[in-house]
Amino acid sequence: MNYEExxxxxxxxxxxxxxxxxxxxxxxxxxxxxAVIADNTSATARVLxxxxxxxxxxxxxxxxxxxxxxxxxxxxxxxLDVLPPENxxxxxxxxxxxxxxxxxxxRKYREKGYRFALDDLFFSDxxxxxxxPLFPLTDYIKVDFTLSSDNDIRxxxxxLKKYPAKLLAEKVETQESYTMALDAGFELFQxxxxxxxxxISKSAIEPSKLSILKLLxxxxxxxxxxxxxxxxxxxxxxxxxxxxxxNSSSFFIRxxxxxxxxxxxxxxxxxxxxWLIIMxxxxxxxxxxxxxxxxxxxxxxxxxxxxxxxxYGENSGIAGDAYFTGLISMLDAIFGIxxxxxxxxxxxxxxxxxxxxKREGRLGRLLRLIETSDDRSAAVNRELLAEFRLTxxxxxxxxxxxxxxxxxxxxxxxx
Numbered sequence: 001m002n003y004e005e006x007x008x009x010x011x012x013x014x015x016x017x018x019x020x021x022x023x024x025x026x027x028x029x030x031x032x033x034x035a036v037i038a039d040n041t042s043a044t045a046r047v048l049x050x051x052x053x054x055x056x057x058x059x060x061x062x063x064x065x066x067x068x069x070x071x072x073x074x075x076x077x078x079x080l081d082v083l084p085p086e087n088x089x090x091x092x093x094x095x096x097x098x099x100x101x102x103x104x105x106x107r108k109y110r111e112k113g114y115r116f117a118l119d120d121l122f123f124s125d126x127x128x129x130x131x132x133p134l135f136p137l138t139d140y141i142k143v144d145f146t147l148s149s150d151n152d153i154r155x156x157x158x159x160l161k162k163y164p165a166k167l168l169a170e171k172v173e174t175q176e177s178y179t180m181a182l183d184a185g186f187e188l189f190q191x192x193x194x195x196x197x198x199x200i201s202k203s204a205i206e207p208s209k210l211s212i213l214k215l216l217x218x219x220x221x222x223x224x225x226x227x228x229x230x231x232x233x234x235x236x237x238x239x240x241x242x243x244x245x246x247n248s249s250s251f252f253i254r255x256x257x258x259x260x261x262x263x264x265x266x267x268x269x270x271x272x273x274x275w276l277i278i279m280x281x282x283x284x285x286x287x288x289x290x291x292x293x294x295x296x297x298x299x300x301x302x303x304x305x306x307x308x309x310x311x312y313g314e315n316s317g318i319a320g321d322a323y324f325t326g327l328i329s330m331l332d333a334i335f336g337i338x339x340x341x342x343x344x345x346x347x348x349x350x351x352x353x354x355x356x357x358k359r360e361g362r363l364g365r366l367l368r369l370i371e372t373s374d375d376r377s378a379a380v381n382r383e384l385l386a387e388f389r390l391t392x393x394x395x396x397x398x399x400x401x402x403x404x405x406x407x408x409x410x411x412x413x414x415x
Contacts, residue, residue: 006050009197010060013067013168013190021188022065022089025051026197044074048083052244054202061087067140069093069119072102082275085113089140094120098130106137115139117168122147123156135163142168145177145191157184211235219273229261236297236327242267243348259320260327295406301326302402303370304363310398311366311388318362325355325363326370373399 009026027047047068051060060066067089074080080090090109096102106116117140118131135141141160145153160167169181172191181189215238218228232238242263264272304326308319328348343353355364365384372381373395385392 006054007199007201008047008050008055008060009199011190011197012195013065013188014194015188016182016186020064022067023061024067024091024190024197025060026069044068044070052083055200057084057087060200063087065089067091067117072096072099075102075105079275080109080114081112082271085115089115089117091117091119091142092134092138094127098133103133103137106134110137117142118165120144120147120170123149123152135160135165138163138165140168140188141165142170142190143186144171145169145181146171146173150180153180153184157186161185211238216273219269225261225264228264232260232264233301233323233327234298236301239263239327242272259324261320297327297330299399299402299406300329300370302405303399304366306398306401307366307370307395308363310394311390312362321349321352322363322366325352325367328352329356329367369395 010023011026012020013022013024015021025047027044051057051066051068057066065087069091070080071093075090075092092106110116116134116138118134118138119142121127121131121141121143141163143153143157143160157167166188167184167186168188168190169177169184169186170190172178172181172189172193174193177191178189178193215228215231215235218231232242239260242260301323305319305323308316308322312318339356343357348356351361351363354360355367358364359368365387368380369384369388369390372384385395
């Protein structure tokens with residue numbers, strides 16, 4: 001199994017009273033304690049993806065504000081509104097080119113409730129000329145204390161106070177700098193003097209760039225919901241990420257998810273397409289081969305779907321639920337999390353949850369039948385065969401049909 005170590009840095013931002021106002025979320029490469037960023041767009045995208053899908057906003061921020069660096073590429077893509085405005089502040093980095101289009105984009109985002117900060121301000125004529133038009137549009141101005149002289153901090157910050165933005169002293173590394181910031185009227189503080197970034201890591205499977213591209217193309221070409229659903233069925237890792245998105249604080253949806261089709265319908269094409277663009281930026285260049293375990297779960301899901309159609313009829317509506325149940329029944333093995341942890345983090349409909357956790361209900365018994373089908377002498381298997389009025393040969397035919405389906409899909413994908 002190819003896992004990727006996901007890493008974020010989280011540095012606290014403090015008030016004058018020493019309380020935590022929020023955290024800056026920072027990109028980190030595995031094995032590195034400080035940021036080494038060759039591509040600001042990719043770094044930003046990976047922070048966004050990891051923050052929402054893999055770590056969770058609630059766990060990372062605990063209700064505080066999260067500050068994230070962005071550049072004009074991300075800002076002008078019109079994709080930030082997949083994220084909730086309540087707890088996020090987007091930091092405009094110092095090498096951003098301020099244009100009329102960028103100013104207008106910031107205004108539109110602010111109308112939607114999003115907040116912005118100017119990052120790494122220092123009092124050079126070039127910087128002030130470039131960024132002064134943004135001063136009225138920002139909620140925070142972060143002054144870099146390592147690049148600013150004592151006189152600049154004492155006297156030039158007075159000019160910044162005529163704007164509504166809160167002044168934040170960043171890269172404060174000594175007691176002297178902290179005292180100077182207090183005397184100059186700064187409201188918020190960040191730097192090594194208070195705390196170094198706390199490194200948070202987690203293992204996860206990263207979906208391939210080719211798969212993201214394929215889904216993005218389907219969404220952008222007016223493909224039918226059937227085609228989009230089929231592609232998600234072939235990408236179990238996307239299915240998990242889709243559920244996490246719907247259940248995250250980014251989306252105010254609390255409907256019980258019964259199938260992949262239902263999940264896609266709840267999210268909507270536009271939001272899904274925007275999130276895939278972020279994931280496309282975040283994905284690595286090196287493509288990972290699909291794990292045999294992923295093929296195993298696809299075979300199980302397809303067998304569940306065919307079995308439900310055979311037992312309850314193709315028009316019964318249970319086949320889609322059966323596929324979904326089979327798909328998530330092995331996620332504990334695929335993603336390295338327990339079934340109970342998975343169920344608690346995803347908004348799964350009750351009968352499907354009971355099937356996964358307890359093997360109860362119609363779906364649970366179908367799942368037990370598939371799981372025990374290789375052991376024909378098992379009493380449980382014989383009991384379930386009798387309950388569903390199936391023979392061993394009929395179950396074998398369904399499993400073989402699932403293998404054929406898998407082979408056809410691999411040919412279609414060129415794998």
